[in-house]
Amino acid sequence: MRRFLIDTDTASDDAVALVMALRHPDVIVEALTIVCGNVGLDQAVQNALYTVELCGSDVTVHPGARQPLMRTLETAQNVHGEDGMGDCGLELSGRSHAGGRGADVIVDTILGAPGEITLVALGPLTNIAVAYLRAPEIAEAVERVVVMGGTGVHGPGNVSPMAEFNFWADPEAAAIVVESGMPLELVGWDISIENAVVTQERHDTIRALDTPLSAFALSIAQVVRRFALGIGLAGDDLPDPIAMAHAIDPSAAETTRLHVGVMVGDGPQRGVMEVDRFGFSGKEPNLDIVTRYSSDNFFGLLMDSLG
Numbered sequence: 001m002r003r004f005l006i007d008t009d010t011a012s013d014d015a016v017a018l019v020m021a022l023r024h025p026d027v028i029v030e031a032l033t034i035v036c037g038n039v040g041l042d043q044a045v046q047n048a049l050y051t052v053e054l055c056g057s058d059v060t061v062h063p064g065a066r067q068p069l070m071r072t073l074e075t076a077q078n079v080h081g082e083d084g085m086g087d088c089g090l091e092l093s094g095r096s097h098a099g100g101r102g103a104d105v106i107v108d109t110i111l112g113a114p115g116e117i118t119l120v121a122l123g124p125l126t127n128i129a130v131a132y133l134r135a136p137e138i139a140e141a142v143e144r145v146v147v148m149g150g151t152g153v154h155g156p157g158n159v160s161p162m163a164e165f166n167f168w169a170d171p172e173a174a175a176i177v178v179e180s181g182m183p184l185e186l187v188g189w190d191i192s193i194e195n196a197v198v199t200q201e202r203h204d205t206i207r208a209l210d211t212p213l214s215a216f217a218l219s220i221a222q223v224v225r226r227f228a229l230g231i232g233l234a235g236d237d238l239p240d241p242i243a244m245a246h247a248i249d250p251s252a253a254e255t256t257r258l259h260v261g262v263m264v265g266d267g268p269q270r271g272v273m274e275v276d277r278f279g280f281s282g283k284e285p286n287l288d289i290v291t292r293y294s295s296d297n298f299f300g301l302l303m304d305s306l307g
């Protein structure tokens with residue numbers, strides 16, 4: 001069994017990634033820590049609690065950062081819906097979380113099981129940066145850190161020409177995490193739009209499963225699907241789920257090891273990944289970046305989780 005700790009700004013694609021982990025037979029999810037991002041913190045907590053309940057899981061949900069480290073929160077409700085879950089009429093209120101502070105839960109979980117925890121980061125990296133600043137020794141103690149963030153070696157951005165939302169939303173946190181020495185594996189938005197697009201054919205295949213979870217996955221994606229079709233994709237893409245697929249089964253990935261920085265300026269450079277493909281910076285590589293993930297493998301894992 002693998003032990004996952006998941007940090008998430010729970011909205012539509014995060015929720016699908018949670019289903020994949022919570023329902024995988026080889027994965028134990030130790031806890032969910034929540035960060036503001038796609039939606040405000042309280043909404044993200046409720047969205048996570050709803051998803052956990054739907055999966056019949058009793059994993060604990062812990063609220064974390066309400067704001068990015070140094071910036072005002074700018075959500076992605078235009079992409080995921082006002083409630084982050086496609087505005088499809090789900091009852092997303094009134095459930096109780098387990099308390100605690102997200103960053104403390106990250107520190108305690110990792111230090112409580114040195115070498116055993118895979119941390120999966122599906123939102124802005126605020127909670128992870130705070131956890132690292134509080135206890136830098138987590139960088140040595142964590143087994144793997146799989147991050148959905150940045151735009152990989154191919155670009156492009158989804159919130160500005162070159163920046164991806166999770167890095168853009170809290171670039172200072174992302175800059176701290178990429179330089180932390182943690183064993184990072186990065187799955188960027190480029191991988192999502194190349195290998196995880198829900199085309200009409202795949203949409204129909206998911207619908208044909210005809211289960212509560214397949215209906216859930218499609219309903220919560222209805223706003224993001226309109227957005228994605230509007231920008232010219234062949235369907236909505238699933239960035240957090242393909243990052244989760246990599247966390248579950250890294251054998252289907254091609255990766256390269258190099259140095260990446262995160263730009264912390266404003267305007268078009270905010271949150272842009274500085275990818276040193278040819279070693280010009282002279283800096284040691286700091287992460288493994290996924291350059292391709294098998295679509296078949298991804299959709300196989302997805303279908304298994306929704307069935």
Ligand code: BDR
Nearest residue numbers: 014076122164165166239
């Ligand atoms: C990332 O940003 C969010 O909108 C998604 O949940 C995903 O984590 C993609 O850029």
Ligand code: CA
Nearest residue numbers: 009014122123
């Ligand atoms: Ca997310």
